[in-house]
Amino acid sequence: MLSLEHLHSYYGRSHALHGISLGLEKGGFLAVLGRNGVGKTTLLRSIMGLTDRITG
Numbered sequence: 773m774l775s776l777e778h779l780h781s782y783y784g785r786s787h788a789l790h791g792i793s794l795g796l797e798k799g800g801f802l803a804v805l806g807r808n809g810v811g812k813t814t815l816l817r818s819i820m821g822l823t824d825r826i827t828g
């Protein structure tokens with residue numbers, strides 16, 4: 773299971789993700805879609821703990 777509540781992520785002073793919340797049950801699937809620069813990679817990096825500043 774994966775659960776995120778009010779996730780905020782930053783690159784330096786830039787606020788990249790603003791209050792992302794989602795829940796995914798065991799065995800579930802999630803598709804992250806969007807155009808370039810909307811935060812898909814930042815979301816995945818934040819979930820894995822690879823960004824410097826994360827709150828939520």
